[in-house]
Amino acid sequence: MKRNILFALVIIGLSSPATGQKIKGSDTMLPLSQRAAETFMKADPSRTVTVTGGGSGVGIAALIEGTTDLAQSSREIKFDEKKRLREKGEVLREAIVAHDALAIIVHPANPVSELSREQLEGIFTGKIKNWKEVGGDDRKIVPYARETSSGTHEFFKESVLRNKSYLNGIMSMPATGAIMQSVAQTPGAIGYVGLAYLNAEVKALRVSYDGGKSHVAPSIAAAKSGEYPIVRPLYYYYLERSAAKARPFIDYLLSDEGQQLVTGVGFVTAR
Numbered sequence: 001m002k003r004n005i006l007f008a009l010v011i012i013g014l015s016s017p018a019t020g021q022k023i024k025g026s027d028t029m030l031p032l033s034q035r036a037a038e039t040f041m042k043a044d045p046s047r048t049v050t051v052t053g054g055g056s057g058v059g060i061a062a063l064i065e066g067t068t069d070l071a072q073s074s075r076e077i078k079f080d081e082k083k084r085l086r087e088k089g090e091v092l093r094e095a096i097v098a099h100d101a102l103a104i105i106v107h108p109a110n111p112v113s114e115l116s117r118e119q120l121e122g123i124f125t126g127k128i129k130n131w132k133e134v135g136g137d138d139r140k141i142v143p144y145a146r147e148t149s150s151g152t153h154e155f156f157k158e159s160v161l162r163n164k165s166y167l168n169g170i171m172s173m174p175a176t177g178a179i180m181q182s183v184a185q186t187p188g189a190i191g192y193v194g195l196a197y198l199n200a201e202v203k204a205l206r207v208s209y210d211g212g213k214s215h216v217a218p219s220i221a222a223a224k225s226g227e228y229p230i231v232r233p234l235y236y237y238y239l240e241r242s243a244a245k246a247r248p249f250i251d252y253l254l255s256d257e258g259q260q261l262v263t264g265v266g267f268v269t270a271r
Contacts, residue, residue: 070246
């Protein structure tokens with residue numbers, strides 16, 4: 001039943017009318033874009049906003065192909081993506097509307113409560129294979145990652161793995177909801193999700209980026225203060241020629257009301 005609910009979250013936009021504004025991309029940003037779209041349309045019933053996921057790379061590809069008005073992305077656009085837009089004669093515009101703390105999650109029954117960046121690197125590159133190596137039970141570690149089109153996949157690789165390769169054969173999941181579900185059901189599992197997705201079915205770990213001297217739990221306050229180390233901007237990308245259509249939604253999110261919504265969803269405000 002949960003699997004059906006999680007899938008429906010992604011396809012809500014697909015069943016919406018073809019007219020109006022289209023937003024596509026990062027699964028991390030889905031809760032924010034969907035909540036903002038609801039309030040945005042409620043304020044003006046003549047507006048139609050369609051929101052779909054698929055990953056940051058999918059959203060940016062759709063922007064390049066001209067099939068979306070806004071690409072939501074949990075990573076910065078790449079050089080080759082910018083190049084493709086320039087070759088089409090397009091001028092790109094970027095807006096940062098929030099920040100996200102990336103939470104490391106395990107099964108609630110896992111006795112491990114904290115890990116260093118080095119230990120996380122060892123786990124996700126395959127050097128650490130058993131929980132007993134990091135103070136846990138004698139149980140095989142089952143790491144879950146996002147698929148390669150995901151901005152979260154790339155950010156984790158850059159920030160946590162320091163650009164080292166994920167282990168061969170790692171379980172790559174198509175959506176954040178799939179990682180949540182898999183970790184909640186697998187005692188030896190570990191994964192990573194945006195802060196807004198945390199719930200009681202998984203346990204978020206405290207993380208250290210100073211060699212294990214201090215560990216900090218993911219939270220809005222810790223991300224905003226800079227104490228929590230795994231934090232990233234959340235972007236919307238649009239084309240300059242579509243600014244009149246794209247900017248009202250972005251401006252709403254950057255307004256006082258929109259930034260309150262950002263906090264309510266579980267992200268850190270952009271200002």
